[in-house]
Amino acid sequence: MLKIAVPNKGSLSETAAQMLHEAGYNGRRDPKELIVADPRNGVEFFYLRPRDIATYVGSGALDVGITGRDLLIDSESPAAEIAALDFAASTFRFAGPAGTYTDLADLEGKRVATSYPGLVGGFLAENGVDAALIKLDGAVESAVRLGVADAVADVVETGSTLRKQGLEIFGPVILESEAVLVSSPSPAAGVDTLLRRLQGVMVARQYVLVDYNLPVALLEQAVALTPGVESPTVSPLGEPDWVAVRVMIKRDSTNHVMDDLYELGARAILVTSIHAARI
Ligand SMILES: Nc1ncnc2c1ncn2[C@@H]1O[C@H](COP(=O)(O)OP(=O)(O)OP(=O)(O)O)[C@@H](O)[C@H]1O
Numbered sequence: 001m002l003k004i005a006v007p008n009k010g011s012l013s014e015t016a017a018q019m020l021h022e023a024g025y026n027g028r029r030d031p032k033e034l035i036v037a038d039p040r041n042g043v044e045f046f047y048l049r050p051r052d053i054a055t056y057v058g059s060g061a062l063d064v065g066i067t068g069r070d071l072l073i074d075s076e077s078p079a080a081e082i083a084a085l086d087f088a089a090s091t092f093r094f095a096g097p098a099g100t101y102t103d104l105a106d107l108e109g110k111r112v113a114t115s116y117p118g119l120v121g122g123f124l125a126e127n128g129v130d131a132a133l134i135k136l137d138g139a140v141e142s143a144v145r146l147g148v149a150d151a152v153a154d155v156v157e158t159g160s161t162l163r164k165q166g167l168e169i170f171g172p173v174i175l176e177s178e179a180v181l182v183s184s185p186s187p188a189a190g191v192d193t194l195l196r197r198l199q200g201v202m203v204a205r206q207y208v209l210v211d212y213n214l215p216v217a218l219l220e221q222a223v224a225l226t227p228g229v230e231s232p233t234v235s236p237l238g239e240p241d242w243v244a245v246r247v248m249i250k251r252d253s254t255n256h257v258m259d260d261l262y263e264l265g266a267r268a269i270l271v272t273s274i275h276a277a278r279i
């Protein structure tokens with residue numbers, strides 16, 4: 001059985017559980033459950049703290065897991081990222097009191113608060129900056145105001161937490177992070193199936209199917225507008241000189257593509273959701 005680590009709480013847990021559910025797995029019903037077997041799908045789920053997942057997977061105790069790229073790097077575990085999962089995107093940045101710092105070198109000799117000392121320490125060392133790390137569990141944005149640090153390094157999504165504390169981003173991007181699937185150095189069989197299923201969920205979320213009818217003379221221009229993932233399906237219609245086209249397009253481009261197709265001369269343009277996919 002493939003042993004899969006899943007975040008039990010925090011920012012990643014809900015979407016991770018939802019993705020696994022959409023991928024056909026039977027996860028936990030009770031939020032207090034720590035281990036749930038899904039024998040029909042040949043997997044067993046272990047609900048763990050997101051920060052601990054790379055440690056379990058890197059040690060080989062579990063085969064794969066869902067965590068954040070920032071947590072993976074911070075753990076210094078030998079677990080390897082095998083796929084990005086298209087949620088929980090954030091950047092990892094330095095921030096200090098507005099107007100105080102402009103670049104990384106300004107941190108020389110300063111105190112930097114973070115919950116990610118492995119990630120931040122590695123970045124500072126690579127860049128030859130000697131700063132003291134103050135390790136905190138969370139809410140690090142308060143550390144400057146409270147006088148325990150001169151600057152912070154933390155997850156930034158909208159930037160509103162920083163702004164509320166009078167802090168401003170400066171210096172280089174430490175990391176572009178998002179939720180990832182990580183694997184142990186030698187996982188049990190079945191990782192490929194899990195990965196294909198999760199990719200299917202991502203495709204179903206990102207794409208829609210569009211069908212339209214079109215004078216065959218316009219086909220080349222229409223294919224340029226909707227090239228599809230590989231290539232569109234083109235079928236004959238009862239009406240000679242017309243064809244029916246079926247193709248996948250990015251969900252967020254739907255209305256622009258429909259406008260462009262209509263303008264070109266396509267008619268009966270229909271858009272449908274994709275429930276599941278294997279590409
Ligand atoms: N606002 C956010 N936007 C996107 N990703 C986030 C955000 N906050 C945390 N993350 C991601 O969540 C992961 C951290 O997991 P963690 O469980 O610590 O989340 P959390 O929301 O900080 O939980 P908690 O603070 O309740 O323990 C990291 O990969 C981090 O990049």
Ligand SMILES: O=P(O)(O)OC[C@H]1O[C@H](OP(=O)(O)OP(=O)(O)O)[C@H](O)[C@@H]1O
Binds near residue numbers: 138155157158161
């Ligand atoms: O840029 P923003 O949209 O403001 O989001 C970023 C904030 O979200 C997370 O905090 P969380 O609520 O998880 O608290 P924590 O710092 O205690 O983990 C993260 O640690 C940042 O503080």
Ligand SMILES: [Mg+2]
Binds near residue numbers: 138
């Ligand atoms: Mg947090």
